[in-house]
Amino acid sequence: MVTFSEENYLKAIYHLSKHGSVSVSTNAIAQRMDTKASSVTDMIKKLSEKDLVDYKKYQGVSLTESGRLTATTVIRKHRLWEVFLVDKLNFSWDEVHEVAEQLEHIKSEKLIDQLDAFLEFPTHDPHGDPIPDKQGNFKKTEKMLLSQLAEGETCICIGVKDSSSEFLQYLDKHQIALGTIIKVVSKETFDESMTLQINAEVLAISKEVSNNLFVKAN
Amino acid sequence: MVTFSEENYLKAIYHLSKHGSVSVSTNAIAQRMDTKASSVTDMIKKLSEKDLVDYKKYQGVSLTESGRLTATTVIRKHRLWEVFLVDKLNFSWDEVHEVAEQLEHIKSEKLIDQLDAFLEFPTHDPHGDPIPDKQGNFKKTEKMLLSQLAEGETCICIGVKDSSSEFLQYLDKHQIALGTIIKVVSKETFDESMTLQINAEVLAISKEVSNNLFVKAN
DNA sequence: ATAATTTTTTAGACAAGTCTAAATTTTAAT
DNA sequence: ATTAAAATTTAGACTTGTCTAAAAAATTAT
Numbered sequence: 401m402v403t404f405s406e407e408n409y410l411k412a413i414y415h416l417s418k419h420g421s422v423s424v425s426t427n428a429i430a431q432r433m434d435t436k437a438s439s440v441t442d443m444i445k446k447l448s449e450k451d452l453v454d455y456k457k458y459q460g461v462s463l464t465e466s467g468r469l470t471a472t473t474v475i476r477k478h479r480l481w482e483v484f485l486v487d488k489l490n491f492s493w494d495e496v497h498e499v500a501e502q503l504e505h506i507k508s509e510k511l512i513d514q515l516d517a518f519l520e521f522p523t524h525d526p527h528g529d530p531i532p533d534k535q536g537n538f539k540k541t542e543k544m545l546l547s548q549l550a551e552g553e554t555c556i557c558i559g560v561k562d563s564s565s566e567f568l569q570y571l572d573k574h575q576i577a578l579g580t581i582i583k584v585v586s587k588e589t590f591d592e593s594m595t596l597q598i599n600a601e602v603l604a605i606s607k608e609v610s611n612n613l614f615v616k617a618n
Numbered sequence: 619m620v621t622f623s624e625e626n627y628l629k630a631i632y633h634l635s636k637h638g639s640v641s642v643s644t645n646a647i648a649q650r651m652d653t654k655a656s657s658v659t660d661m662i663k664k665l666s667e668k669d670l671v672d673y674k675k676y677q678g679v680s681l682t683e684s685g686r687l688t689a690t691t692v693i694r695k696h697r698l699w700e701v702f703l704v705d706k707l708n709f710s711w712d713e714v715h716e717v718a719e720q721l722e723h724i725k726s727e728k729l730i731d732q733l734d735a736f737l738e739f740p741t742h743d744p745h746g747d748p749i750p751d752k753q754g755n756f757k758k759t760e761k762m763l764l765s766q767l768a769e770g771e772t773c774i775c776i777g778v779k780d781s782s783s784e785f786l787q788y789l790d791k792h793q794i795a796l797g798t799i800i801k802v803v804s805k806e807t808f809d810e811s812m813t814l815q816i817n818a819e820v821l822a823i824s825k826e827v828s829n830n831l832f833v834k835a836n
Numbered sequence: 837a838t839a840a841t842t843t844t845t846t847a848g849a850c851a852a853g854t855c856t857a858a859a860t861t862t863t864a865a866t
Numbered sequence: 867a868t869t870a871a872a873a874t875t876t877a878g879a880c881t882t883g884t885c886t887a888a889a890a891a892a893t894t895a896t
Contacts, residue, residue: 405883426844439884441845446882458844458891489732499726506724508717514707623853644874657854659875664852676861676874 402452404505407474408433409443410452413463414471418556418579419538423460472536478504479525480515486526487519496526530618544617546582547592547610554583555615562612571613574603582615620670622723625692626651627661628670631681632689637756641678690754696722697743698733704744704796705737711744712783744796745777760835764800765810765828772801773833780830789831792821800833 402410412432416424426444430437448455452467463471481503485491491499513534516522523539524530530538549555557580560567571577575598583597592607620628630650634642644662648655666673670685681689699721703709709717731752734740741757742748748756767773775798778785789795793816801815810825 403882427842435883436885437844438846438886442883485729489729489736491728491732495728499724499729502724502726503721506717506720508720510709510713511703511707511717514709518707621852645872653853654855655874656856656876660853 402450402470405443406447406450406452407470407505409440409447410463410467410471411474413453413461414468414475417462418581420463420468420471422579423462425460429461469536472532473534474504476532476534476536477506477512479529479531480512480519480522482525482527483519483522483531484515542616543614545611546584546594546613546615547607549584549587549615549617551584551587554581554618556581556618557613558616559614560612561614567612570609575599575601576613581618620668620688623661624665624668624670625688625723627658627665628681628685628689629692629696631671631679632686632693635680638681638686638689641680643678647679687754690750691752692722694750694752694754695724695730697747697749698730698737698740700743700745701737701740701749702733710790711778711786712781714744742776742796745781747777761832762835763829764802764812764831764833765825767802767805767833767835769802769805771835772799773835774799775831776834777832778830779832785830788827793817793819794831 409429412429413424414420416428416432426437426440429444430440433440444453444455444461447453447461447467451464452470453461453463455461478500481500482496485496485499522531532538543558544555545561546555557576557578559578560571576582580598585595585597585602587594592610594605594610596603596605627647630647631642632638634646634650644655644658647658647662651658662671662673662679665671665679665685669682670688671679671681673679696718699718700714703714703717704711740749742761748761750756761776763779764773775794775796777796778789794800798816803813803815803820805812810828812823812828814821814823
């Protein structure tokens with residue numbers, strides 16, 4: 401039995417860890433969940449006890465396979481309910497979040513399976529975020545160059561085409577690493593330059609950069 | 619802010635007190651909620667503090683107007699969700715309760731208003747129980763048992779008294795569902811059996827069946 | 837490399853909701 | 867009207883999830 405609170409922590413860890421890959425700091429979780437670091441430590445211990453996260457003191461946490469599945473199931477439920485609220489109950493896209501935060505914790509596999517069918521197996525929620533399947537898989541998004549993205553799209557850095565040390569140093573300097581989430585804020589047509597948002601920072605890049613960075617669309 | 623637990627207590631008190639009129643004993647609540655009398659006393663104090671019940675030590679509790687409205691709102695939500703589960707998500711009558719017990723606590727006035735409209739303002743849940751309006755008023759129901767009808771009368775199936783899965787499966791097998799129109803073709807006095815017309819079919823039933831099917835005379 | 841700062845954890849506390857066991861009040865029985 | 871039985875409440879404890887304040891570890895800066 402996973403409690404509401406535990407589900408919320410797992411969801412937060414999932415989001416902070418870019419789909420459960422990297423490990424997440426106590427403070428990051430506390431900030432995201434608007435709670436205290438000490439509360440996070442307490443909860444992490446419980447999650448660890450239940451084998452939902454891997455945890456070593458002072459080393460941050462990461463989701464176990466079981467924790468990841470729990471998190472994606474909650475996200476799946478949240479997004480399916482959002483579709484329901486918008487498509488069937490005439491909610492506007494900005495009203496759904498609060499209610500979906502409650503509905504996502506309802507426990508019934510049949511409920512969510514039937515809801516999925518009733519909504520005709522939607523692939524994205526009203527905010528455009530993808531809805532994972534029952535196994536927690538998001539539809540395969542393939543490797544592409546950053547330059548291929550359109551304005552507003554978000555992606556994850558998964559590699560470089562040019563692996564010269566100059567380029568790598570450039571990336572390092574601008575805090576772009578493997579797993580970094582990059583959002584394309586704007587894109588100029590005439591020189592193919594872009595403005596990116598990386599964490600809280602804004603960065604302008606040339607086409608030489610965007611043509612040499614492999615990303616995975618979100 | 620009323621908690622899930624408080625809502626469950628108010629609902630129990632409402633049901634035990636026949637629509638909030640008479641006062642209810644601690645033990646009766648404990649028995650219905652499958653909890654201990656001491657826990658009930660503790661909770662009653664909290665509810666009394668919040669002016670949801672009137673309470674004098676050793677004298678039992680009764681709902682205040684505010685408590686009654688909270689209780690009927692929960693019952694309204696429960697029953698609307700049951701209709702949703704059966705009508706839209708293909709749940710059978712006997713599967714809905716557990717899930718509705720969770721859904722009834724979701725807090726959103728808009729959600730329940732829109733759900734009501736989406737379901738086209740149902741007056742009864744799948745068990746034939748009436749759905750109160752927003753003010754907590756139940757529509758005067760002419761609900762009766764099929765066995766009370768005379769030969770030649772027609773009615774609409776609105777619910778079951780016996781909700782065992784055996785009975786529900788029997789009904790299912792013979793194409794009797796919510797909203798099914800039933801005509802009493804003949805009625806035997808000696809064993810109270812009946813012959814019904816359902817759609818184009820004719821069906822003979824025993825008094826065990828007619829005594830457990832709620833209908834609304836047409 | 838040591839000191840200063842930040843992050844994380846621990847210790848101890850609190851509210852909600854529950855429990856057991858004991859005390860108190862009410863009700864029923866003689 | 868007393869006594870026995872039943873119902874109810876109190877007292878003290880436990881769990882979950884949170885907090886503050888202090889201690890410990892890790893990181894950063896000098």
